Amino acid sequence: xxxxxxxxxxxxxxxxxxxxxxxxxxxxxxxxxxxxxxxxxxxxxxxxxxxxxxxxxxxxxxxxxxxxxxxxxxxxxxxxxxxxxxxxxxxxxxxx
Amino acid sequence: xxxxxxxxxxxxxxxxxxxxxxxxxxxxxxxxxxxxxxxxxxxxxxxxxxxxxxxxxxxxxxxxxxxxxxxxxxxxxxxxxxxxxxxxxxxxxxxxxxxxxxxxxxxxxxxxxxxxxxxxxxxxxxxxxxxxxxxxxxxxxxxxxxxxxxxxxxxxxxxxxxxxxxxxxxxxxxxxxxxx
Numbered sequence: 184x185x186x187x188x189x190x191x192x193x194x195x196x197x198x199x200x201x202x203x204x205x206x207x208x209x210x211x212x213x214x215x216x217x218x219x220x221x222x223x224x225x226x227x228x229x230x231x232x233x234x235x236x237x238x239x240x241x242x243x244x245x246x247x248x249x250x251x252x253x254x255x256x257x258x259x260x261x262x263x264x265x266x267x268x269x270x271x272x273x274x275x276x277x278x279x
Numbered sequence: 280x281x282x283x284x285x286x287x288x289x290x291x292x293x294x295x296x297x298x299x300x301x302x303x304x305x306x307x308x309x310x311x312x313x314x315x316x317x318x319x320x321x322x323x324x325x326x327x328x329x330x331x332x333x334x335x336x337x338x339x340x341x342x343x344x345x346x347x348x349x350x351x352x353x354x355x356x357x358x359x360x361x362x363x364x365x366x367x368x369x370x371x372x373x374x375x376x377x378x379x380x381x382x383x384x385x386x387x388x389x390x391x392x393x394x395x396x397x398x399x400x401x402x403x404x405x406x407x408x409x410x411x412x413x414x415x416x417x418x419x420x421x422x423x424x425x426x427x428x429x430x431x432x433x434x435x436x437x438x439x440x441x442x443x444x445x446x447x448x449x450x451x452x453x454x455x456x457x458x459x
Contacts, residue, residue: 189336192393196335197449200401215398222395239396 224275291348297325324436328444334377412437
């Protein structure tokens, strides 16, 4: 496990505590999509919608809920549209 | 190899830092607010949280990663007595118990280690912290011969230490996120 993924795992653990104690600002679906995006994003590379929607963490999420949550994550700054013209690509940001 | 050095540095640094905070800040405060509390055990023992989280994150590699930090803390507290057989045994107990509990649970079919696509279960980690605390108390009692009344104090200190360490991480990540 790389240093960054260890930090990501610690963040996921803390997020799991936030979720249980009601301290989080993201919904459970938004959080799962963000976790999945973090995992798929290697060294700051772009992630694609179709890769994200097939991730094990979001497999059981309906398409409308997935896209609503994705839009919300972009609005909250957790994800950003890639600079490229293709809108199905995102960059993972640290939360604001 | 570089990853091993980094793991060892950060895990040991976290253990020494948590111990310093516990023995130099929290215990004096405990003595001020609870002067009649008879036990010498800390009611907020942060190093236990470091042990458990390092074992969860690193697996068996937490043993060599924590060893320098635990040895430094024992040496600072006990001086040259750190080389006594019971102290060396206590150091071994401190570094091996948490990884052993995680691996025993994995062997029993309850794998809590981080893995891609798996959401961590913080309540389960707290449970492992409780089991580890009881085991460390029993085994350390064998090494040092502490009274059984200390067990409860150890358990309270260890569990509150793990919980407060996780709250500490929560606030640390919040601060980092706001600055990013």
